[in-house]
Structure formats: structure tokens, C-alpha cells
Amino acid sequence: MPLNIFKLAVLVSGRGSNLQAIIDSIERKELNVRLSIVISSTKDAPALKRAEKHGIETVFIDPATYPNKKAYDKALIDKLEEIPIDLICLAGYMRILGEEFIQTFSGKIINIHPSLLPAFPGLNAQKQAVEYGVKFSGCTVHFVDEGIDSGPIILQTAVPVYDYDKEGSLSQRILEQEHHLYPKAIKLIVENKLSLNGRTVAHKKS
Numbered sequence: 001m002p003l004n005i006f007k008l009a010v011l012v013s014g015r016g017s018n019l020q021a022i023i024d025s026i027e028r029k030e031l032n033v034r035l036s037i038v039i040s041s042t043k044d045a046p047a048l049k050r051a052e053k054h055g056i057e058t059v060f061i062d063p064a065t066y067p068n069k070k071a072y073d074k075a076l077i078d079k080l081e082e083i084p085i086d087l088i089c090l091a092g093y094m095r096i097l098g099e100e101f102i103q104t105f106s107g108k109i110i111n112i113h114p115s116l117l118p119a120f121p122g123l124n125a126q127k128q129a130v131e132y133g134v135k136f137s138g139c140t141v142h143f144v145d146e147g148i149d150s151g152p153i154i155l156q157t158a159v160p161v162y163d164y165d166k167e168g169s170l171s172q173r174i175l176e177q178e179h180h181l182y183p184k185a186i187k188l189i190v191e192n193k194l195s196l197n198g199r200t201v202a203h204k205k206s
């Protein structure tokens with residue numbers, strides 16, 4: 001393993017299908033990175049099993065064993081700084097990261113969200129989209145800042161919402177696009193193809 005290989009951490013809380021898409025892209029050699037660690041905030045997250053199956057180091061950091069969110073985030077920071085990590089990918093990570101964490105890894109945290117942000121931030125984005133009656137929703141990969149799903153947008157894919165859609169059917173169609181979009185966004189960062197101007201992410205000319 002070359003010393004200067006780009007190192008990723010993925011933070012998860014549940015199913016881990018986006019984590020799987022990242023692992024698959026690495027194994028297909030589309031992404032030239034080392035997935036150094038998968039950290040879960042949930043003990044029995046299926047995402048942990050997926051990572052273990054591919055020989056990736058996993059850690060469960062139990063929120064119940066820390067007195068507050070700040071202390072929990074500090075444990076996360078310490079773990080990530082041990083490695084150290086070039087990029088932190090949130091993939092279905094359902095805790096809100098505090099200011100100290102965001103500042104420590106400023107510009108190095110990205111998230112995938114199942115809507116066309118800034119529409120429908122927060123929980124149950126697909127349900128929000130169906131209930132609102134939008135004709136298109138989709139998914140967004142964005143840098144993480146101190147707000148909820150509010151950081152600079154890297155890539156988006158639009159997905160049509162059909163009259164017959166329920167939360168489940170729309171979620172499934174969006175998820176398929178997430179699995180393409182997240183590795184693509186990671187690749188742009190790894191290859192240093194992005195520049196940030198204010199809240200605008202531009203693609204560098206090659």
C-alpha cells in the first residue's frame with residue numbers, strides 16, 4: 001500500500017448500501033483510495049457486517065457511554081486523528097455532528113442526502129417530497145457545514161416523482177442514483193478536481 005494513498009473514513013448508522021457502493025467502486029479500481037475505517041453509531045448496523053466482509057476495520061462507538069454529544073464527537077475526532085484521514089463520508093449517519101467536529105475536519109466531510117437540496121433537508125426527505133407533490137426529487141452530495149444538510153453542493157441527480165409513488169418506491173429509485181453519485185463525488189475530491197468559492201463548488205478545468 002503506497003504511503004500517500006488517499007484515506008477515507010465512512011460514518012454509518014444503518015443499512016450501509018451507500019457504503020457498499022463505495023466499497024464496490026474501490027474493488028473495481030474506479031476509486032483509488034484506502035477505506036481505512038468504518039465507524040458506526042449503532043451496534044448492530046448491517047453496514048458493519050458489510051465492511052467486515054471486505055476486511056475493513058470497523059468500530060462501534062456507543063453514544064450511550066458518553067455523557068453528552070460533545071464528548072461523543074471528541075471520541076470520534078480522536079479515532080479519526082489516529083489514522084489520519086483525508087476525507088470523511090457520512091453514509092446514512094443519523095447523528096448531527098457538532099461544531100468542534102466540523103471545524104476539526106473543515107472541508108473534509110461530505111454527506112449524501114436523498115433530495116435535491118435545499119429542498120427537504122432533515123429526516124424522511126423522500127416522504128417530504130411525496131407529500132409536497134414535487135414532480136422531481138433526487139439526491140445530493142454536499143460538503144458538511146454546521147447546518148442541517150446545508151453545506152456547498154458537489155453533485156446532484158434528479159429523479160422523477162410519479163403520481164403512484166409512495167415513500168418506499170421513491171426512496172428505492174433515489175437510492176439507485178445515490179449509489180452512482182456518491183462514488184463519483186468522492187472521485188472528484190480524490191483527484192483534486194473541485195474548487196470551493198464561497199458556497200459554490202466549481203469543477204476545475206483540466
Ligand code: GAR
Nearest residue numbers: 014015016017018091092112113114
Ligand atoms: C440514504 O438514502 C441516505 O441518503 C440517507 O439515508 C439512507 C442511508 O442508506 N441519508 C440521510 O437521510 C441523511 N440525512 P444506506 O445506509 O443504505 O446508505
